[in-house]
Amino acid sequence: MLSLRLLYMPLEVVVLISPGYTDKPRQKEAEPAFKFIGNVHGDEPVGREVLMHLANWLCDNYLKDPLATLIVENMHLHILPTMNPDGFALRWRGNANDIDLNRDFPDQFFSANNDINSRQPETRAIMNWVKQEHFTASASLHGGALVANYPWDGTRDTGKHYYGCPDDKTFRHMASVYSQSHYNMSLSKEFEGGITNGAFWYPIYGGMQDWNYIHGGCFELTLEISDTKWPKAAELPVIWEHNRMSMLNLLASLIKSGVHGRIFAADTGRPIPGLVMIKGIDSKVRASRAFGDYHRIIVPGKKYEVMASMEGFRSKSTHIVLEQEAVSLDFILDPDGVDGQMKLLRSDYDCRCDNDKMFHVREAHLWLYLLVVCGILALYLVFKRKAASRLLAFRYSPRRPVAV
Structure with a gap:
């Protein structure tokens, strides 16, 4: 059985999410977990539309299509069509506070973003989600180019040059799986093979994909899936078809390999x-x-x-x-x-006892010891009283002759 759950989060975040596209809804299993996130930037709505197509396709084709069945039965797939509904409604890049959410995450090179209380509510929601679900991999969908982007997104010296992470070969492989399965991404004249290192393309700081990899152990790609940010409605089914096999093959690779x-x-x-x-x-x-x-x-x-x-x-x-x-x-x-x-x-x-709790524990043990001591003392007094009574009775009883 497949299920969808509509979750309304406080403030600015509205999340349409499955508790995992899985054959056992709401049950934890020893399976890899993957998340898709769309509409990080309010003026890049193509991702949210493509993800809704993906959700419908999986529901319609489970137990009919081998690839859909493989994905549903062997992994937990989470779909977040829009991370920035306010920006979408306002038709601009940032959220309602005009903050670019893909520059708002804690960064490995600059500490300015490390104050969690200063992060936007959408950012904090994603961070809590990642810590809760134990994701293996993920991808965020953007618009304005046609390329699969992988870490690192920034460099230590802030320069524009290739800056690979420890799993650079693995990320290149994941990006290539997406690009090679796409209708024309791998044919790009701007990006060799349709993939690029983020810092080599243009450095950013506070990005979501680097934070996922460092703090969540989650291998995330940033996918630019449409050259046009606001395509006509009639073009959306075409864009979905161009990306469908890329998305499915990326998911299947998580199960079939590694x-x-x-x-x-x-x-x-x-x-x-x-x-x-x-x-x-x-x-x-x-x-x-x-x-x-x-x-x-x-x-x-x-x-x-x-x-x-x-x-x-x-x-x-x-x-x-x-x-x-x-x-x-x-x-x-x-x-x-x-x-x-x-x-x-x-x-x-997972005991995290503070000093106050530890004092109460020790105090309880002390009372127990006192109770035991009092019990022993009471028994001693009763025994002593009986012994004294016997002695008095013996002292005043007639003496018997002693045999010699």
Whole structure:
């Protein structure tokens, strides 16, 4: 069963979202999660229209089309057609406060955006969403060009030049999947292969895709899907058809490729939220806390050393050869001594006791000790009283002759 939920958020954010296009609505599963976001800029409405077409197509073709069925049954797909409804209504780039939302996220190079309380409500809503859902990958849809853009979006020296992130090869692969499946994106004369590094095109700071990758472990692309920002209504079905296979193939690649698995504790058999790393790539993907599942996107056709680790456990690594199909790889980690087991217990119960709460706990223990001591003292007094009575009775009773 597929379901859609209309969620109205306070202030400026209106979100039309599925709780995951999935065969098990509202249920958490050990599956990769992907999100599409449209209309980040109010004057770029094509994305919102294309995403509504995608939602309808999935609902209409589930159990009829193999690709639709594959996506619905093997991943959680979240669709946010409009991130900036106020800007759309006003027909300008920013939100109602005239703030460019794709410059409003905390940035790795400049600390000006790091004050969360100063962020726009739309920005905070996306940040909370990413922290809540544990996304594997995502894409935001824009207009005004025809290209698949990937991190980094900015540079340390603010210059305009290629500045790749640790997963540069993986991002190039993801962008190429989209571009090569598009009607004409890969034929671009401006962008080789229809893809571009963001900083090489033009640097921006406070962008959403870089923040997703750094803080959410979410591999996000910025997709420019229409040269015209405000096309005629009659052109929208054509734009949808030009992007349909690109969107579907990007989603399917998340299922058909990469390394997927779960991490367990050897002593308890329970899933644990460990970290997964690829040797030679300076980035980490964390497994989910609920299922211990991880989904690591990497370029197919290569050999990799995959390592899993977690505080309190001994790390493990293994070598794989990733062909065109996905590799399933589970890790069972051995506890690293007694301290490691205690750390795991603290992590599982997630106890964050402040000093005041700790005082109340200790106070409760003190009263328990006093109660036990009082009970022992009472028993002692009763016993002593009975013993004294027996002594008096013996002292005043007739003496018997002693046999010699």
